[in-house]
Amino acid sequence: MRIYRLMFPILAVAAFAVSGASGERIVLKSGQEIKAGILKQDTKTVVVDLGSTVVTLNRSDVEKIEPDQPAAAAAAPPAGGEGKTPEKAGPQWQLYRTAKLTPTTIEKNVDRFGEGVVMVTSPAGQGSGFFINADGYLITNYHVIARETRVKVTVFCKTAEGFEQKPYKQVKIVALNPFMDLALLKIEAPAAAFKYVYLGETGELVGGQECFAIGNPLGLTRTVSQGIVSTTNRNFGGQLYVQTTASVSPGNSGGPLFNLKGEVIGVTSMGYLYFGGLNFAIPADVVKRFVDNRDAFAYDEDNPNSGFRYLQPAGRVDRQSPPAGVLPSPEEDSSAGRSPAGESRPVPQKPSNERAPQ
Numbered sequence: 001m002r003i004y005r006l007m008f009p010i011l012a013v014a015a016f017a018v019s020g021a022s023g024e025r026i027v028l029k030s031g032q033e034i035k036a037g038i039l040k041q042d043t044k045t046v047v048v049d050l051g052s053t054v055v056t057l058n059r060s061d062v063e064k065i066e067p068d069q070p071a072a073a074a075a076a077p078p079a080g081g082e083g084k085t086p087e088k089a090g091p092q093w094q095l096y097r098t099a100k101l102t103p104t105t106i107e108k109n110v111d112r113f114g115e116g117v118v119m120v121t122s123p124a125g126q127g128s129g130f131f132i133n134a135d136g137y138l139i140t141n142y143h144v145i146a147r148e149t150r151v152k153v154t155v156f157c158k159t160a161e162g163f164e165q166k167p168y169k170q171v172k173i174v175a176l177n178p179f180m181d182l183a184l185l186k187i188e189a190p191a192a193a194f195k196y197v198y199l200g201e202t203g204e205l206v207g208g209q210e211c212f213a214i215g216n217p218l219g220l221t222r223t224v225s226q227g228i229v230s231t232t233n234r235n236f237g238g239q240l241y242v243q244t245t246a247s248v249s250p251g252n253s254g255g256p257l258f259n260l261k262g263e264v265i266g267v268t269s270m271g272y273l274y275f276g277g278l279n280f281a282i283p284a285d286v287v288k289r290f291v292d293n294r295d296a297f298a299y300d301e302d303n304p305n306s307g308f309r310y311l312q313p314a315g316r317v318d319r320q321s322p323p324a325g326v327l328p329s330p331e332e333d334s335s336a337g338r339s340p341a342g343e344s345r346p347v348p349q350k351p352s353n354e355r356a357p358q
Contacts, residue, residue: 024048027063038065085198095291096132099198101261106212109262110224115195117214118155119221120185120254122148128215128255129153129185130264131196132291136187139287140254141269142178145185149173149301153187155194156222163222175290175297180239180282181269182290183254184297197256200263202285205232205242213246213268213281215255223252227277229265234280241280242266248279257281 026034026048039054040047046057046065088098120129120140127144131137138153145151151171156163168187175184187194209229217223227246234243244257248268257266266281290297 025066026057027065028057028061029063030061041065087198095135095137095294096199096288097196098200099263101198101263103260104262106224106226106260109212109258109260110214113195113197113258113262114214114222115156115158116197117222117255118153119216120144121152121154123150124148126216126219126251127253128251128268130254130256131194132199133196134193136189136192136194137174138185138187139267139291140183140185141267142176142181142183144254145173145183146178151185153185154221155187165221173299175294176299177290177297180286180290182267182282182287184291184294197258198263199284199288200259200261200265202232202242202265202283205229205259205265207231210260211244211246211257211265213244213248213252213255213257215248215252215268217247217249217251219251227279230277232283236280240283241269242283244279244281245277246279247276249273 024036024038026036026038026046028034034048034050034057036048036050038046039049042059044059046059046062048055048057085099085101088100090098116131118129118131118138120127120138122145124146125144127140129138129140129144132139150169151173153168153171155166155168157166158164168189170188172186172188173183174186177183207229210226211229212224212226214222214224225247227244230243230245232242233240235241242257242265244266246257246268248255248271250273252268253270255268256264257268259265263284264287265284267284267287268279268281271279
């Protein structure tokens with residue numbers, strides 16, 4: 001590799017040219033790369049600014065020069081719900097949001113998406129929830145608001161002094177799915193724009209993957225707990241859940257379970273109080289189907305048919321007892337002294353002391 005000489009005489013040029021220089025990616029024919037601002041280039045040389053010094057490269061040693069796109073993208077820090085995260089395009093009727101996120105630390109994810117997690121309170125108790133868009137639509141568990149119409153949602157807004165609690169009592173119940181333990185709510189505050197989180201893909205989950213939960217266990221607001229995905233398809237009552245070791249307690253119900261990208265991979269729903277590490281979340285794909293088909297689960301308190309009951313199967317038409325089953329005798333199994341396999345065998349004789357039928 002050729003050693004490039006330092007060009008001290010051109011430092012005066014750098015004083016006014018570096019301010020307009022943009023980050024470039026310079027690929028050398030030797031395979032090495034340089035990311036720096038270009039001060040000057042011609043058919044023979046390329047002058048680059050390395051910050052502490054200026055270097056002149058021979059043009060014949062340069063393979064190509066192109067904009068440093070990854071550096072430009074990293075210069076804009078993403079923030080959940082503020083439009084700076086590269087969201088994936090979806091149909092207009094789709095309420096939830098997805099995005100192209102990259103893994104990072106739990107601390108950074110909590111800072112980015114913590115405001116999207118809320119507290120849901122009803123006369124029946126208290127749980128958690130999370131916004132899925134800026135219009136105030138949020139997800140929680142059905143059992144948090146079951147058979148209740150007065151619902152309050154507390155939003156935690158970050159300020160310079162810390163977090164400020166903003167309660168909203170005008171909350172509309174949009175849809176309920178008691179079978180999957182999901183509820184879709186909406187805060188009716190037209191002038192408000194809420195921070196929200198992104199839904200992930202259940203198919204990308206693997207056992208052992210790190211995850212964390214945010215919620216309000218026992219009323220302790222904005223509690224973060226860390227764990228791993230124990231299994232992605234634990235069966236309970238015919239429904240599949242994501243099993244996790246992330247600690248959840250009463251009050252976590254309805255809160256999000258995140259992966260390290262900051263995507264919601266499940267809705268914490270249940271756990272064992274006296275057995276640590278046995279906690280379960282409703283998969284994100286189930287949440288997506290529930291929200292996409294929300295009109296099928298629309299809530300109407302005046303509709304008496306919104307309940308459900310199981311119908312008994314119809315009775316038998318023939319009330320008589322069925323005939324008793326009869327096993328075939330060895331004589332019926334054989335045909336002309338042959339076994340079913342076609343091999344010859346002697347026909348068994350009846351004992352001499354057997355009584356003849358009357």
